[in-house]
Amino acid sequence: MSSSTTATTEPLPRAFFDRPVLEVAPDLLGRTLVRRSAEGTITLRLTEVEAYAGEIDPGSHAFRGRTARNATMFGPPGHAYVYFTYGMWHCLNLVCGPEGRASGVLLRAGEVLSGAELARPRRAAARGRDHELAKGPARLATALEVDRALDGTDVCADGEEFALRVLAGTPVAPERIATGPRTGVAGDGGVHPWRFWITGDPTVSPYRPHQPRRRTRGLDAGVTGS
Numbered sequence: 001m002s003s004s005t006t007a008t009t010e011p012l013p014r015a016f017f018d019r020p021v022l023e024v025a026p027d028l029l030g031r032t033l034v035r036r037s038a039e040g041t042i043t044l045r046l047t048e049v050e051a052y053a054g055e056i057d058p059g060s061h062a063f064r065g066r067t068a069r070n071a072t073m074f075g076p077p078g079h080a081y082v083y084f085t086y087g088m089w090h091c092l093n094l095v096c097g098p099e100g101r102a103s104g105v106l107l108r109a110g111e112v113l114s115g116a117e118l119a120r121p122r123r124a125a126a127r128g129r130d131h132e133l134a135k136g137p138a139r140l141a142t143a144l145e146v147d148r149a150l151d152g153t154d155v156c157a158d159g160e161e162f163a164l165r166v167l168a169g170t171p172v173a174p175e176r177i178a179t180g181p182r183t184g185v186a187g188d189g190g191v192h193p194w195r196f197w198i199t200g201d202p203t204v205s206p207y208r209p210h211q212p213r214r215r216t217r218g219l220d221a222g223v224t225g226s
Contacts, residue, residue, distance in 0.1 A: 008032070012166045014156045017077035025051035025105045026177050027107030028094070032169035033110065035144040036162060042115030043142055044134060045169060046107060048197040048204045050182045052093070054102030057061050059182060059189025062102035073102035078156035080164055082141070082148050089138035092146045093199040094155065094166070108183070108195070110134045111203045112143065119143035136205040172198055 012031065017024060026049075034043040052060040060085065061070040062195040070161050072081040077097035081104050084090055084137050093104040112119055119133045121174060134140035139145075144165075155164045178199045181190060190209070197204045 008168050008170055010168050011133045011156060012168055014076070014078040017094060017156070021051045021053050021096040021103035021105060022194065023057040023095045024062075024094075025049050025194065026174075026179075028105060028107075028166075028170065029177060029198055030170045030172040032113065032167040033107065033135070033144075034167060035115075035146070037118075037145055039145075040115055040118050041054070042118055042145065043113045044140070045113055046110045048109035048195070050106040050108055050196070051192075051194040052104050052106065053194075054104075057103075057189060057192070058187055059185040059192065060102070063189075072100065072152045073104050074100055075152070078154060080146075080150055080153040080155055082146060082151040084148055085138075087211075090141040090147050092141050092144070106137055107140055107222045108137045109197070109203050109205050110140055116183075131202045132152060139210075169222075180207060180212040181209070205219050 028046050028049050031046050033046060035042045035044070054062040055062050055065065057063055062073045066074050069083065070081070072079055074097055075095060076099045077095050079095045081093040081095050083093070092107045094107065096103045096105060097201070114128060116130050116133065120128070122145060123133050123139060132139070133143045150163055153164050157168050176199050177195045178197055179196050181193055182195045183205070197226055
């Protein structure tokens with residue numbers, strides 16, 4: 001194995017994640033996420049991410065402080081924060097430093113490099129289109145079989161036994177990185193251009209602004225008396 005190949009397959013050190021979230025997020029593009037399970041191993045090239053800056057960020061789960069749900073975000077950098085949303089989907093984030101100051105990067109999309117045969121049955125809706133296996137944060141987590149059991153997983157741990165790990169991969173040149181508003185984030189948190197993606201990559205998910213949930217007419221009538 002050449003030295004250049006070895007460099008791309010080396011795990012990222014904890015110091016990589018122990019930086020401001022807006023430095024870590026774009027630097028994750030092109031890196032390789034490895035997911036090991038009893039079924040086998042999937043490797044994924046990260047193509048789209050979003051940054052969340054904790055207690056100073058209205059779009060972050062940690063904006064109002066520490067809870068049982070978001071506790072991992074306040075822990076040491078280089079760990080997975082997994083949350084459950086809309087009663088049906090999981091999403092995978094990577095915690096950034098320093099410890100005690102919550103921030104994290106949501107992994108929004110990626111290209112499956114190996115193990116697609118494991119991901120396809122989990123993502124039947126992709127209909128054989130492998131570029132859609134992990135095109136969006138819920139799809140990524142589903143394809144990799146990520147759930148709350150992996151919350152708190154150390155992605156920088158030494159040794160051969162691991163469930164999640166991030167390898168150096170091939171970083172993306174700055175001129176190939178685009179940035180824009182985060183997807184589906186409402187209010188003051190929606191204005192930040194903290195979504196980063198590889199320009200022109202077919203695995204990147206489409207941008208969607210926040211859509212408020214519509215209240216039923218019956219509920220409105222009960223409140224207004226009309």
